[in-house]
Structures are given as structure tokens and as C-alpha cells.
Amino acid sequence: MLAYALKRLVILALSLAVASLVIFVVVEVAPGDPASFMLGINARPDTIAALRAELGLDLPVHERYLAWVTGMVQGDFGTSYTYRAPVAQMVAERVQVSLPLALYALLLSTLIAFPAGIFAAARRGKPGDVAVMGATQLGVAVPNFWFAMLLVLLFALKLRWFSAGGFPGWDDPLQGLKALTLPAVALALPQAAILARVMRSALIDILHEDFIRTARAKGLSRRQALWRHGVRNALIPVLTIIGLQFSFLLAGAIIIEQVFFLPGLGRLIFQAITQRDLIVVESVVMLLVFAVIVVTFLTDLAYAAVDPRLRGRR
Amino acid sequence: MSRNLILGTLLTALFLGAALLSFLWTPYPTDTVAITERLQPPSAAHWLGTDHFGRDMLSLIMVGARTSIAVALVAVGIGLGLGVPLGLAAAARSGGWLDEAIMRMNDLIFAFPSLVIAILITAILGPGALNAIIAIGIFNIPVFARLSRGAALSLWRREFILAARTAGKSAPRISAEHILPNIANLLIVQGTIQFSLGILAEAGLSYVGLGAQPPIPSWGRMLADAQTMVALAPHVAILPGLAIVLTVLGLNLLGDGLRDRLDPRLGVVRT
Numbered sequence: 001m002l003a004y005a006l007k008r009l010v011i012l013a014l015s016l017a018v019a020s021l022v023i024f025v026v027v028e029v030a031p032g033d034p035a036s037f038m039l040g041i042n043a044r045p046d047t048i049a050a051l052r053a054e055l056g057l058d059l060p061v062h063e064r065y066l067a068w069v070t071g072m073v074q075g076d077f078g079t080s081y082t083y084r085a086p087v088a089q090m091v092a093e094r095v096q097v098s099l100p101l102a103l104y105a106l107l108l109s110t111l112i113a114f115p116a117g118i119f120a121a122a123r124r125g126k127p128g129d130v131a132v133m134g135a136t137q138l139g140v141a142v143p144n145f146w147f148a149m150l151l152v153l154l155f156a157l158k159l160r161w162f163s164a165g166g167f168p169g170w171d172d173p174l175q176g177l178k179a180l181t182l183p184a185v186a187l188a189l190p191q192a193a194i195l196a197r198v199m200r201s202a203l204i205d206i207l208h209e210d211f212i213r214t215a216r217a218k219g220l221s222r223r224q225a226l227w228r229h230g231v232r233n234a235l236i237p238v239l240t241i242i243g244l245q246f247s248f249l250l251a252g253a254i255i256i257e258q259v260f261f262l263p264g265l266g267r268l269i270f271q272a273i274t275q276r277d278l279i280v281v282e283s284v285v286m287l288l289v290f291a292v293i294v295v296t297f298l299t300d301l302a303y304a305a306v307d308p309r310l311r312g313r314r
Numbered sequence: 315m316s317r318n319l320i321l322g323t324l325l326t327a328l329f330l331g332a333a334l335l336s337f338l339w340t341p342y343p344t345d346t347v348a349i350t351e352r353l354q355p356p357s358a359a360h361w362l363g364t365d366h367f368g369r370d371m372l373s374l375i376m377v378g379a380r381t382s383i384a385v386a387l388v389a390v391g392i393g394l395g396l397g398v399p400l401g402l403a404a405a406a407r408s409g410g411w412l413d414e415a416i417m418r419m420n421d422l423i424f425a426f427p428s429l430v431i432a433i434l435i436t437a438i439l440g441p442g443a444l445n446a447i448i449a450i451g452i453f454n455i456p457v458f459a460r461l462s463r464g465a466a467l468s469l470w471r472r473e474f475i476l477a478a479r480t481a482g483k484s485a486p487r488i489s490a491e492h493i494l495p496n497i498a499n500l501l502i503v504q505g506t507i508q509f510s511l512g513i514l515a516e517a518g519l520s521y522v523g524l525g526a527q528p529p530i531p532s533w534g535r536m537l538a539d540a541q542t543m544v545a546l547a548p549h550v551a552i553l554p555g556l557a558i559v560l561t562v563l564g565l566n567l568l569g570d571g572l573r574d575r576l577d578p579r580l581g582v583v584r585t
Contacts, residue, residue, distance in 0.1 A: 015425050026438055141510070141562035143517050146537055146555035149544055157545045251429040255518055259541070270522065273437040285434050292427045 004304050012297045019289045020072075024065050027282040033057070038081060038276045051081070055279075068282075077283040082275045087283045090268060097167055098257070098264035101180050102249040105187035109249075110242065112192040117199025117238075122226055124204055132196065139193025144252055148186035148259040155182060165261035183260045187252050191245050198241045202234035209233075236307055243299025247292035319571025325564025329557070333379035342370035344377050344531055353547040363549045366539060371550065374531045375557050381443060381532040382561065385525070386512030388447045390505050393454020398501065400455070401462030402493060406485040408467055417463070420456035428453045429518065436524035443526040450515045454508050461504050465497040499576040506569035510562045517558050533558050 028034050035051040036043060051057075056064060071078060077087035120132040156164035162182050170176045206212065207230055215225040254266030261267075265284055272280035341361070348368030356363045362371035404413040432449035439445040466489070469475060478488050519525040520534030528535065533554045540551035 011421075015422055018422055019426065023434070026434060137566065138559070138563065141514075141559045141566060143514055143521075143534075143555065143558055145518065145521050146551075146558065149537065149541060149551050149555070153544050153548055153551065247427045251427040254429065254433070255522055258522055269433065273433075281434070281437060285430055288430050289426055293425050296425055 001304065001308075005301060008297060008300055012293060015293050016290065019293065020069055020286060021065070023282060023286050023289065024068060027278055027285075028064065029061065034278050038278055040276070072283070072286065077287075078279040080272075080277055080280050082272075082277045082280075087280050090280070091265070091284060091287060094263060094265045094268045096170065097180075097262050098250070098253050098266065100176075101183055101187070101253050101256070101262070101264065102246065104177075104180055104184035105191070105249050105253070106242065106246060108184055108188035109192040109195055109245065112188065113195035113199055116192070116196040118203060118226070118231060120196070120200045121203035121207065121230075122223075129200075132200075136193040136197050139190055140197075142190055144186050144190050145255050145259050147189060148183065148256055151182045151186055152259070165259070167260075167262050179260075180262075183253075183256045183262060186259070187249055187256050191248060191252075195238065195241055195245065199234060199238050202237045203230055206230050206233045236303065239306070240299055240303055243295055243302070246295045250288060250291060316571050316574055318567045319575060322564050322567030322569070322571050325560055326568050329379050329561045329564065330383065332376045333383050336373075336376035336380055340370070340373035340376050342373045344369055344373050345529060353543065353550065355547065355549055362553050363547070365536070365550050366543055366547075371553055374536060375533070375554060378531045378533045378536060378554065379557065379561070381520075381526045381530060382513050382516050382558070385443055385447050385450065385516040386509050389450035389454055389512045389515075390508050392447070392451030393458045393508060394501065394505065397455040397458025398462045398494075401459040401464075402466050402489040403486075404459065404463045405466035405470060405493070406489055408470070413463075416459060420459055423453060423456045429515070432515065432519060433522070433524060436519060441524040441527060443530065443532075446516055446519045446525045449519070450512050454512070457508060458501065458504065461500060462497055465500050466493045469493050469496055499572075503569050503573045503576065506565050506572060510565035510569070513558065513562055513565070 033048075033052070035048050035055060035057055039048055039051060056067065059067070068078070075088055077091060079085065080087050080090060083090065116132050116136070120129040123129045152164050155161045163179065167179050168175045203226075207226070212225050212229055215229050216222070220228065253264060254269060256262075257264040257266035258270065265288065269281060269284050271277075272284070346369070348364075351360075351364050351368035352366055354360055354364045354368075356371075360370050360372070362375065365371055365374060400416050404416040407413050431452075432446070435449040435452075436442070436445045439448070469492075475488060475492055478492055483491070516525055516532070517534035517537070520532040521538045523535075523538065525534055526532040536554040537551065540547075540554070544551040
């Protein structure tokens with residue numbers, strides 16, 4: 001297990017290094033001169049020169065890259081050009097919206113998908129199964145931002161149960177949670193459809209195993225065998241998918257935040273893009289990629305801890 | 315034919331047909347503004363109503379299909395064109411440095427949240443259909459590379475490949491003449507799925523303003539425009555979304571149906 005974890009750790013470090021390099025090249029090298037990109041075509045040469053000096057663009061590329069990476073490691077994400085505020089502080093504020101949103105959606109998605117998948121697997125081929133599978137087929141085809149608009153139309157504009165957007169902050173946790181409910185449902189449903197399908201097919205595979213037959217032979221009912229031995233074993237593939245979904249949810253949150261005008265990381269990125277604030281774009285993208293790579297790493301480790309056979313596999 | 319295959323083919327044909335037809339004919343022109351006719355609900359004159367510029371929604375959805383399909387199709391083409399040769403090369407030199415390099419590169423692309431990188435690419439290169447294609451296409455490469463490597467690896471152990479090797483054929487020739495035709499079914503099925511994912515991705519990118527730019531109609535853009543008018547005229551928000559759902563659903567059903575038909579062994583357990 002230790003050797004496996006070390007190997008994964010090396011891969012993690014390499015992935016992060018390459019990811020940071022790719023992002024750096026795309027943001028700082030590809031567009032030509034970042035200073036003139038940020039200031040637009042009408043900028044005066046002396047303004048550009050001043051910004052170049054401020055951003056440290058006079059330094060060679062490799063020194064800039066090293067400075068950026070070491071800064072990030074120490075928690076210094078640079079200073080936003082438009083807001084004149086430390087990016088780390090802006091990110092810290094926005095994470096308070098995006099992270100709870102992604103976790104809320106993950107929770108909802110799991111709460112919907114587990115019963116649906118288990119229900120369908122237990123009734124394989126029967127009308128209940130066909131109905132659940134039909135619903136998931138529809139669920140994966142629905143773009144979450146469109147689903148979000150429909151939710152707003154129904155629950156905010158017609159029924160007036162929720163507000164159509166905005167975020168009141170966490171001073172009153174219930175109000176905060178309420179503001180995140182529609183966005184979380186919109187994010188969760190398409191993911192729940194995928195997860196329910198995975199749960200169902202994993203469970204169906206397991207129900208064919210010999211140990212289920214043994215469990216039935218020793219006198220367990222179908223239901224007991226399903227819950228005691230089936231669901232537990234089906235959790236392994238399902239947990240992997242949940243780990244992967246976190247990255248989809250975090251990225252999906254970027255678009256959903258646009259629909260609900262939530263002040264999260266997504267809105268920060270888009271504001272930064274329209275204001276050509278490359279420092280913010282670069283750091284926030286790196287942070288998201290970092291989160292995804294680390295979650296994948298943790299999922300891999302959890303996976304190996306649960307199923308020792310996987311440690312040897314590439 | 316299975317129900318999936320029939321329904322999937324019908325839906326896919328409907329939207330492909332609408333996109334093709336829009337080159338020749340649309341009920342109304344999509345580039346003229348008629349403010350007096352704005353935000354009308356569906357009627358006999360405008361079957362699907364009009365948008366905030368008074369343009370006919372049916373015509374816009376037809377032309378929008380063109381954008382979605384073109385972007386997704388070319389992105390699949392990029393994945394097939396680059397991913398399959400890479401996967402085949404990796405399988406032919408299995409365990410070698412080339413295999414290792416290609417697979418590690420794949421892992422890396424997989425590790426990235428695709429949407430975030432697509433946003434980054436379009437933000438830096440500028441929004442537009444072409445950059446959306448590149449952003450979506452890049453993530454198709456590892457999908458096809460991994461799939462064709464896996465399928466090709468199992469074929470390389472078969473007798474007919476051994477026969478071809480004994481006959482003195484080179485690895486690239488064996489890959490092209492014997493491996494590729496045998497994994498074509500698999501690629502078609504995966505291609506359909508990536509096509510549908512591409513349509514969703516394009517819609518997402520153009521919704522946030524990073525896809526095809528106005529005046530080119532696109533479904534995601536239509537939804538973005540509709541957002542502030544959803545209370546006044548729900549149809550402008552509902553219909554383009556429905557077009558996306560039906561197209562993606564059609565392609566997914568088509569993919570499932572084709573998989574069951576082309577490879578009966580896979581028909582037992584469906585995910």
C-alpha cells in the first residue's frame with residue numbers, strides 16, 4: 001500500500017507540475033505580451049511599460065514561471081490588476097459559495113442516485129427499472145444550465161418558493177443554504193442520472209456473483225442478500241464515479257453560478273476574462289485544476305484501500 | 315431493430331435534416347429584425363413563436379442546429395483523426411516508451427476539468443466557433459486513443475495478426491489493414507457518444523458567451539439571451555433547450571442501439 005501511495009504521489013506531483021506549466025504557457029506566453037493583452041489595443045506605450053514592470057514581465061520566462069509557482073505554494077496568488085486586491089483573498093471569499101454548492105450538489109446527487117439505482121437493479125427488466133432507466137436517459141441529455149432556468153421559471157417566478165438568484169451570505173446559514181438549493185438541484189440531477197446508472201449496473205454485475213448465490217443458499221432472502229452483500233460490494237465502482245463527479249460539479253458550478261448570479265469562483269473567472277485580468281484567470285484555473293487532481297488522487301487511494309487487488313494494477 | 319435504435323435514428327435524422335434544410339430554406343430569414351413581432355408565443359404564422367428581436371424561433375433553431383452539429387462533429391473528427399492513430403501506435407509498441415508517453419499524456423488530459431480548460435482556451439484565443447471546436451476536440455483525443463489502444467491490444471494477440479506479421483507486413487500496415495477495420499464498430503459507437511457530449515459542451519460554451527458569436531445563431535446563445543425574458547416569454551427559454559435535449563437524447567439512444575446491434579455480446583448489461 002505504501003509503495004502504491006508513493007507512486008501515486010509522484011504522479012500527482014508530476015501532474016500538478018505539467019498542469020501549471022500548461023496553464024502558464026497558455027495564459028502568459030501564448031497571447032504574446034500579457035500587458036498589452038490586458039490593457040487592450042488603445043493603451044499608451046508608457047502605460048504598457050509600467051504594467052510590464054509591475055507584472056515582472058521584464059524577467060525571463062522561466063524565472064516568471066518559478067516565481068508564480070513558488071508564490072502559489074506559499075499562498076501568494078498575486079494581485080488582481082482590476083481590483084487591486086490580493087487574488088488569494090478574492091478566491092477565499094468566492095470559495096465560500098462554490099465549494100458548499102459543489103458539496104451540496106454531490107450530496108443531493110448521491111441521495112437521488114443510490115435509491116434509484118438500487119431500486120432499478122432489484123427490479124431488473126420490470127416496469128420500475130424501465131422507468132428509472134428512461135428517466136436517467138433523459139437526465140444525462142439535459143444541459144444543467146437549461147434545467148436551472150426551468151427551475152427558476154417554476155420555483156422562483158411562478159411559485160415564488162425561492163429567489164431567482166443572488167446570495168445573501170452565510171450570516172444566516174439557513175438563508176444561505178436556501179439560496180444554494182435551486183443551483184444545487186440543477187447541478188445534481190444530470191450527475192444523479194449518471195450515478196444511478198453506474199449503481200444499477202454495478203449491482204447487477206454483483207448479483208450474478210457466486211457469493212450472492214451462496215448467501216441465498218444459506219437462507220437469506222433476495223432483499224437481505226441485496227442489501228448485506230450486493231450494495232456493499234457495488235460501492236467500490238460507485239465511489240470512484242463520485243470522486244470523478246466532484247470535478248464535474250466544481251466545473252459545472254462555474255456555469256450554474258452564471259444562471260443564478262452567485263458570487264462564486266465561476267463568476268470570478270468570467271469577470272476576470274472580460275476584464276482581461278490574466279493574473280486572476282491563471283490562479284483560479286490553477287486552483288480548480290489542483291482541486292480536481294487532488295480529489296482524483298484521494299479517490300485512487302481510497303479505491304486501493306478498499307480493494308487491495310487494485311494496487312498492482314496500472 | 316431495437317426501440318432505442320429506431321427512436322435514436324429518428325431524432326438524429328430530424329435534427330440533421332433540419333440543419334441541412336436550413337442551408338436551402340428556413341420559414342423566415344434569421345438575420346432580419348422585426349421589433350413589432352417580438353416575443354410572440356407560438357402561433358400559426360410562427361409555429362414556435364418569435365424571439366426578442368422578432369425573429370422566427372423555428373428558423374433560429376434550424377440554423378442553430380447547424381452550429382451545434384458542425385462544432386461537435388469536427389470535434390469528434392479531431393478526436394478520431396489524432397486519437398485513433400496515437401492509440402494504434404501505442405498498441406503496436408505496447409510497453410515501449412511511445413506507449414508510455416502516449417498513455418501518460420492521456421492521463422494528464424483526463425485529469426483536467428475539461429470545461430475549465432475549454433473556458434481558458436476560448437478566453438485566451440478569443441471566443442468563437444473555431445476555438446470552441448479546438449477546446450472540445452482536445453478532450454476527444456485521449457478518449458479515442460485509450461479506446462483504440464485497448465481494443466487493438468487484444469487484437470494483436472490473435473492468430474490472424476500473427477499471420478499478417480509472418481507475411482512480413484509492417485506494424486503500421488497491420489494497424490491500418492487489419493486492426494482498424496476490426497475496431498471500427500467500437501469507434502462508431504464511441505463517436506456517437508462523443509458527438510452528443512460535444513453538443514452539450516458547445517451549448518455550455520456558447521451559453522457563457524465563449525462559443526459561436528452573434529449574429530450566428532446557436533442554441534446555447536439563444537438560451538443566454540432568453541434568460542432575462544424567461545418570465546415574459548417562457549417559450550424562448552424552453553424551446554432551444556428542448557432542441558438540445560432531443561438531439562443529445564437521440565444520439566445517446568442511437569449509440570446504445572448501435573452498440574447492442576454491432577456487438578451482441580455487450581447487449582447483456584447496459585450501463
